Amino acid sequence: MTLPFIVGLGSHQGDDQAGWLVLERLQERHYPRARLIRLQHPADLLDVADIEQSLIICDACNGNGEPGSIHRFLWPSDQLCCRRASGSHDLTLCSVMELGRQLGVIPEVAELWALEGENWTAGTEPSEAVRSAANGLADRIWENHCHA
Amino acid sequence: MSSSEIIQVPILTRVEGEGGVTIRLGEGGIESVTLNIFEPPRLFEALLRGRPLEETPDITARICGICPVAYQMSSVHALEAALGVQITPTIRRLRRLLYCGEWIESHALHLHLLHAPDFFGASSGIELAQRFPAEVKRGLQLKKFGNRLLEVLGGRAIHPVNVKVGGFHRLPNRHDMAALIPHFEAGVLAAVEATRWVAAFPFPDFEYAYDFVSLSHPDEYPMNEGDIVSSTGLRIPVTEYNQHFVEEQVAHSTALHAVRRHRGTPYLLGPLARVNLNRDRLMPLARRLADEVGLSANCCNPFKSIIARGLELVHAYEESLAILRDYDASGPASIRYRARDGAGCAATEAPRGLLFHEYRVDSQGQIVSGRIVPPTSQNQKQIERDLLDYLTRRLQAAASRSEMAVDCERLVRSYDPCISCSTHFLKVRWEERS
Numbered sequence: 001m002t003l004p005f006i007v008g009l010g011s012h013q014g015d016d017q018a019g020w021l022v023l024e025r026l027q028e029r030h031y032p033r034a035r036l037i038r039l040q041h042p043a044d045l046l047d048v049a050d051i052e053q054s055l056i057i058c059d060a061c062n063g064n065g066e067p068g069s070i071h072r073f074l075w076p077s078d079q080l081c082c083r084r085a086s087g088s089h090d091l092t093l094c095s096v097m098e099l100g101r102q103l104g105v106i107p108e109v110a111e112l113w114a115l116e117g118e119n120w121t122a123g124t125e126p127s128e129a130v131r132s133a134a135n136g137l138a139d140r141i142w143e144n145h146c147h148a
Numbered sequence: 149m150s151s152s153e154i155i156q157v158p159i160l161t162r163v164e165g166e167g168g169v170t171i172r173l174g175e176g177g178i179e180s181v182t183l184n185i186f187e188p189p190r191l192f193e194a195l196l197r198g199r200p201l202e203e204t205p206d207i208t209a210r211i212c213g214i215c216p217v218a219y220q221m222s223s224v225h226a227l228e229a230a231l232g233v234q235i236t237p238t239i240r241r242l243r244r245l246l247y248c249g250e251w252i253e254s255h256a257l258h259l260h261l262l263h264a265p266d267f268f269g270a271s272s273g274i275e276l277a278q279r280f281p282a283e284v285k286r287g288l289q290l291k292k293f294g295n296r297l298l299e300v301l302g303g304r305a306i307h308p309v310n311v312k313v314g315g316f317h318r319l320p321n322r323h324d325m326a327a328l329i330p331h332f333e334a335g336v337l338a339a340v341e342a343t344r345w346v347a348a349f350p351f352p353d354f355e356y357a358y359d360f361v362s363l364s365h366p367d368e369y370p371m372n373e374g375d376i377v378s379s380t381g382l383r384i385p386v387t388e389y390n391q392h393f394v395e396e397q398v399a400h401s402t403a404l405h406a407v408r409r410h411r412g413t414p415y416l417l418g419p420l421a422r423v424n425l426n427r428d429r430l431m432p433l434a435r436r437l438a439d440e441v442g443l444s445a446n447c448c449n450p451f452k453s454i455i456a457r458g459l460e461l462v463h464a465y466e467e468s469l470a471i472l473r474d475y476d477a478s479g480p481a482s483i484r485y486r487a488r489d490g491a492g493c494a495a496t497e498a499p500r501g502l503l504f505h506e507y508r509v510d511s512q513g514q515i516v517s518g519r520i521v522p523p524t525s526q527n528q529k530q531i532e533r534d535l536l537d538y539l540t541r542r543l544q545a546a547a548s549r550s551e552m553a554v555d556c557e558r559l560v561r562s563y564d565p566c567i568s569c570s571t572h573f574l575k576v577r578w579e580e581r582s
Contacts, residue, residue, distance in 0.1 A: 011304075041295060041305065043288055091257075091288075095274065102277035103285060122309070 003145055004054040004111075007037045007045060009093070014124040015067070015117025018060035018134050021126060022113070025138030031146065042096040049106050056141065059093065060130070061114035068116060068129030070137055075110040076101075113137055156553075167565070169535065169556045170400070177543060181535040183528055183560070185401040196518040201227055201487070201509050205311050208505070208520065212566060213306055217250035217298070218498030220311040221372055222505040222520075227313045229492025230509050231485045238479045239315040240372070245471045246301050246308070247371045247496070248464040252294030252335075253305070254499035255419070255461045258564045259346060260287025263454050266558045267349040283345060286338050290461065293331045297468060300324045315482030325475045332472060336465040340437060343458030347441035354538050355448040358530070359413060360421035363497055369429045369463055370422060372496045377425055378415065379446065386495045389504050395521060406526040414529035417501025418563060419456035420447060431466035434459045450534055450562045457564070487513030498523050500564055524565045531563055 006026060008019030023036045037048050049055055061071065075097055091099070093112075100106030115133050117126070126134075153173045172179040192211055196204060204223045209216035221243060228235065235243075260283065261273030270276040277284040295305035301320050302308025310317050358379065363386075365374035376392075377383045384392055393415075395404035407414055423430070424446050427438060443455050493506035501523030508516040535556060542555055 041292075043292065043295075046285070046288060047292075098274050099277055099284070099288075102274055103281050 002053065003032060003035050004056050005035050005037060005048070005050070006031070006056045006058065006141065007039055007048070009039050009042060009057065009059040011040055013122045014119035015115075015126045015130040016060045016120055017126045018115040018117055018130050019058040021131060021134035022058040022115075022138045022141070025135045026142060029138065029142050029146075031142060041091070042093040043091045045093075045096050046100050046103065046105055049100055051104055051107050053107065055107050055110040056113065057093070057110060058113045058115070058134075058137065060117045062120070063114070063116060065116040066129075067118040067127055068133035070133055071114040071116075073112040073114070075106075075112055077112070113141075167560075169560065171535075171539060171552065171556070173543075178536060178540050181532055181539060181556075182400045183532050183535070185403045185528070193518045193520060196507075196515045199515055201231075201507070201513050201515055202313060204507070204515060204518070205313065206307075206309065209307050209311075211520070211522070214254050214566060215250060215498045215500070215503075216307045217246050217302070217311075218496060218503050219505075219520075220308070221247060221496040222494050222498075222503045223507070224311060224313050225372060225494030225496065226492045226505040226507050227509065228485075229494055230490040230507055231313070231488060231492070232490070233314050233483050233485045235315055235483055236479050238319075238476060239482070241471055242301060242316065242319070244368075244371050245468055246298070246311070248468040248471075249294045249297035249301065251460055251464040251499050252468070253291055253298065254294075254564075255457045255464070256287050256290035256294060256339075256342075258499075259342060259454055259457050259461065260284055260290075263457075263561055263564070264346065264349075266561060283342070286342060290335055290338055290342065293328070293335045294464075296331065297328060300328060312482055314485055315480065317481065319477050319479075319481045320475075322475060322477050325472050329469065329472050332465055332469040336433065336462065336469060339458070339462040339465045340433065343437055343455065343462055344441060346454045346458050347443070349454070351449060351451045352538075353449075354451065354541070356450065356534055356537060358421070358448055359408065359415040360424050361415045361417055361526075362422045362425045362502060363495060364426055365429070367429070369426055369431070369467070370497050372494075376495065376502070379421075379424060386493060386504070389493065389495065389521075390506075393504075393521075393526070395525065401528065403525045403528060405529045406521060407529055414533050415526065416450075416530045417523045417526050418453060419460050419499075420450065420453045421501065422497060423447075423456040423459055430459060431463045431470075433466050434463040437462055450559065453562050453564070487511060500524055500566055501527065522566070524563075527563055527565065531560060531565065535559060 008023040010017045010020040020038055023038055026036055027033060097106055115130055117130050119127055154170060156170050167183060167185045170182045170184055192208060196207060204227060205220040208219040208223045211219050265273055265276040268276060298305045298308055303310040360379040363370035363374035364377040375383050375385055376389060392409050393406055394409040395406045398405050438459050441455060489511050491508040495502050495504045503523055504521040507518045510516050538559055539552055542552055
């Protein structure tokens, strides 16, 4: 069975590195490197996604949960897209997913994992809660897809 | 007045920020049209007071996620004028390159995903992608190269962190700059195709005798330097801005409206104004393309701003490529300066038009006062005037109210307004009981 592409979205702003941390842990566990994709902008997803390949996206979020909480969504999900874009020129993950579906590059269904963060300061390290949650999530993904 | 005599567009979509339009109808036709801006005031000028002047570029950049470079450029040039700093030719060129990156990001996205859907009755860029997938992909690719340029030169694509008063924190390395060249070679061609595509759109038949205003420089297409010129004959140094332009408060908007000081008349900034006033200084390919697509010499159709935006996209790619190809990383990244009492102002060309900043600094290097006049607040009065004229014609042509509501949004989007930027100031008047 072909393993899914796993995309980690992030930036160098504290807990926003959550998606990247998931990839680092999966790499440690020898998940095939070619199927781990580290991105900074949601729009870059359109360059790397493949409609024929299953897709998992890991990103940080800022919701109501405790730092380190993990949410799972299945795309398409209304729950995920209730939030308004922060600006008309921003391409949020939701709008990129929708656009990608129209352009035929995003698979019909994708799995999205969101990790609650608390610190978004540029240049800072991720919090221990997020680091630990990212490791836990990576292990869970590995178990689901590599151990089964 | 009954509700049937008012047409409201409660929220404008595919524009930056929160705004709406109210049209009041009387027996003789349209009585008034107001662009209602209810984005909360941002109070950035007050926030700057007492802070070190070095923080100004990064603080003002936070006014906008679309045009942070414009805020950085206007602020550093104004502060350098106050401090008597002269930058090197290398820094000057790199600042133009940074600005090209911002124009590319902003124009590519607006053209393909925000404005183009209007010409095909599509409600969004996502809907447009069903019919024009190749064109939408091209738009995203064009934007992406702009992002990459800002990352290399500015440190990141949104709210770059490499700009400082006197220059840059560090110069980009030659290898990173050279790696962008193939992308920009492809980008020039893609931008040309995008402009040809939009130039063939069906444009509404509407013109207005605008007073176009932009910077103008004798040797280059305007970005960071030049006099302020208008299509009605004005030519002044930027230091005389306040003698010729004034902001006024209006009841229905949290943003100020700017007018020509002595005439009280509106004016129009942005790509159409820049192209009309500086067409002969577009880069060669962009200039030839302007002729090829038949953009008239003094185009006064606001819907055709999308063509001007396309030409500037080509220009920005061409100029970026020229700078990238002969990039020389020698020389200092920034010019040192000493704090001193002083005042300075500057205007640069944001994607949406002329952005004016002025500051007073003290001998300790702190901001005493700051003032920022963004392009959208300068365009607002003209947008209202255009809406009134255009909708009056549409009413005479028996357009329904729902059609007119759609017309409102389409016309407003053609200016690519940034409403968040425009709400920079709130005048508070205290009244005391006697």
